[in-house]
Amino acid sequence: MPLLDIASQCPSLLASYALGTTAANARALDSTEERIQDYRREQRILSDNSISGQSVQRGTLPPDTRPYLAPDWPTLAENTMPSVIALSAIEQPYGFAENSPAWLIPGVQQNAATAALTHYRAWQKGWAKQDAKRQHQTICGGFVIEGNRVLTAAHCVDRQEALRIRTAGGEWRAAHVVGADVTQDVALLEFEGDPLPPIKVANTLPRPGQDVMAIGSPSGYGFAVGVGIVAWHGLDAKMLSPNDFMLVTASVVGGNSGGVVVNTHGEAVSLVSYGSGSYTQTVPIDRALTVAGQLAK
CATH class of the missing domain: 1.20.5 (Single alpha-helices involved in coiled-coils or other helix-helix interfaces)
Structure with a gap:
């Protein structure tokens, strides 16, 4: 060719x-x-x-085999409230250097270039004006386990500052984080002032179908209750550390996280973690207390 x-x-x-x-x-x-x-x-x-x-009955607690006790929700709510708190906080300032993409690059944190970029972005996005509008808002629930110590969900205290709790009597107390385990979504807080009555803790876990009541701060409304039943016991693979969870049908809206779930005897059986549609994942009380003990150390 x-x-x-x-x-x-x-x-x-x-x-x-x-x-x-x-x-x-x-x-x-x-x-x-x-x-x-x-x-x-x-x-x-x-x-x-x-x-x-x-996905069978799990954890260190045996199933609750006591005779059925019809729930008296108004009395249970009234008796439980002194041990329940609403958690309030202020979001961290927008101007923190962590908000800069450069913060993710190893070796550039807190150097002059990062500081300059952060100041530029703060000016560009009006962070100063946004920070000036920050104020306390109720974000989650919690409950007293002993003296001045409160259990709540770890994600509730992530990137928050100036924590404080509100008692059922309307009193505000400053609080701080003792420790938080994000992988298991359990946090231990300590508040100032006189201790509050600790919640009564169950030594059994309710079986699927048994009645429960959750108390939290849905949409910022502290000390709101929702009732339902236990739907399931098993492992939740969605968490960073898959572990025992108890699924309940008690209504949960944003702000219920960290709240307590009690049985018809008024005993704490779990800690609210997160809602998924009509269901709510909760941390069984035995595991929540075990994590709290580790955080306290």
Whole structure:
């Protein structure tokens, strides 16, 4: 073939080569994606089977086998309130250097460039005006376990400052974090002033179908109650540290986190973690107290 003809066909040859290469890469990519999806399905099945095999009555507490006790919710709420608190806080200032993307780069934290970028972004986004509007707002619930110590959910105190609690009697107390385990969503707080009566703790866990009541601060309304039943005991793989959880149907809206769940005897059976549709994941009280003990040390 003459050299001129070969040269004239180069663009089409190159295009064919590129098209073939692209098609081959696409097929390889599809094959790789299929293998990834197959692997994920296999792992999900293994995980589901593992969780299903362990989704029975769990934890260190035995199931509650006492005779059925019809709930008297008004009396239970009234008797429980002295041990319940509403948690209030102020969000951290917007101008913290952590808000700068440069903060994520190792070695640049707190240097002159980061400080300059932070100041620029603060001016650009009007952080100073936003910070001036910050004020206390009720964000979560909690309950007293002993003296001046309160249990709440760890995510409630993340990136918050100037914590304070409000008692059922309307008194405000300054508080601080003793410790928080984000992986298990349990935090231990300590407040100032006179101690409050600790909540009565259950030595059994309610069985699926048994009545429970949750007390928290939905949408900032402190000391609101919601009732339901225990739906499930098992493992929650959505948490950073999959562990025992108790699913309840007591209504939960943003702000119930950290609140207490009590049985019809008025005993604390779990700590509210988060809501998922009509259901609420809660930390069984035995595990919550174990984590609190570790945080106290």
